[in-house]
Amino acid sequence: MPELLDVEGFRRFAERHVAGRAIRSVHVLDRELVRNRSARSLQSALAGQRFGTARRHGKWLILPAGEAELLMHFGMTGALAWAPNDADRHRHDRLVVVFDGGELRYNNMRRFGGVWLARDADERELVTGSLGPDAATLGPEKFAALLDARRGGIKAALMDQHLIAGLGNLMSDEILWRARVHPEASVGSLTPHRRQKIYHELRAVIGESSRYGRVPHGRRWLTRMRDDRDASCPRCGSRLSRTRVAGRTACWCPRCQRR
Numbered sequence: 001m002p003e004l005l006d007v008e009g010f011r012r013f014a015e016r017h018v019a020g021r022a023i024r025s026v027h028v029l030d031r032e033l034v035r036n037r038s039a040r041s042l043q044s045a046l047a048g049q050r051f052g053t054a055r056r057h058g059k060w061l062i063l064p065a066g067e068a069e070l071l072m073h074f075g076m077t078g079a080l081a082w083a084p085n086d087a088d089r090h091r092h093d094r095l096v097v098v099f100d101g102g103e104l105r106y107n108n109m110r111r112f113g114g115v116w117l118a119r120d121a122d123e124r125e126l127v128t129g130s131l132g133p134d135a136a137t138l139g140p141e142k143f144a145a146l147l148d149a150r151r152g153g154i155k156a157a158l159m160d161q162h163l164i165a166g167l168g169n170l171m172s173d174e175i176l177w178r179a180r181v182h183p184e185a186s187v188g189s190l191t192p193h194r195r196q197k198i199y200h201e202l203r204a205v206i207g208e209s210s211r212y213g214r215v216p217h218g219r220r221w222l223t224r225m226r227d228d229r230d231a232s233c234p235r236c237g238s239r240l241s242r243t244r245v246a247g248r249t250a251c252w253c254p255r256c257q258r259r
């Protein structure tokens with residue numbers, strides 16, 4: 001499940017392989033995953049252009065190409081790969097951008113997410129929706145201001161890309177577990193001290209995960225335990241609970257994260 005850190009990894013990957021290179025051709029292998037253009041229109045917009053500096057906003061990868069931008073979202077199972085031009089393609093490759101000396105492949109088994117073309121910033125926002133500030137560069141004052149204006153539960157708030165861009169199910173669970181805050185605690189009920197604690201853990205989770213390029217499966221991380229049937233809290237040993245929050249399964253410790 002790509003979150004901010006995975007997409008940051010894809011951004012670096014794209015930067016390493018394609019920045020500054022001229023696009024020879026574009027092959028759409030799955031028309032449905034090119035969400036807002038026909039295969040022909042995408043091909044004619046991109047062929048002959050050069051990719052500029054790759055950017056990331058939340059879970060979106062933005063690849064400028066000439067006047068336009070190629071937008072990628074990785075859904076549940078998306079990834080990028082680089083391969084020699086003559087290498088066999090994988091059956092889950094959905095889009096291939098061909099250069100001299102290699103090709104960039106957008107691979108996506110479960111087909112959530114996709115690829116879009118945006119002509120300008122307005123069209124980009126139409127595609128991504130209005131995104132909140134990126135979680136990796138969010139300052140403490142901004143975080144406090146965003147929560148001040150927010151109602152509802154804290155985990156849903158952390159995962160809302162319109163509020164803060166980049167946090168998904170795993171990272172929000174780690175942050176709240178570390179901060180000892182129940183995922184359904186209402187934002188309004190959290191004291192300034194608790195909110196600061198959440199911000200502190202947000203920084204820590206992003207910072208520590210950055211070294212691995214993903215949420216690590218270390219002994220002090222919830223992520224390692226969460227898929228076990230008898231998952232227990234890495235801190236207190238209690239059996240972990242699960243609750244549906246904002247369409248995802250939140251994992252939390254009933255002892256460490258009391259309401």
Ligand SMILES: [Zn+2]
Pocket residue numbers: 233234235236237238253254255256257
């Ligand atoms: Zn616990």
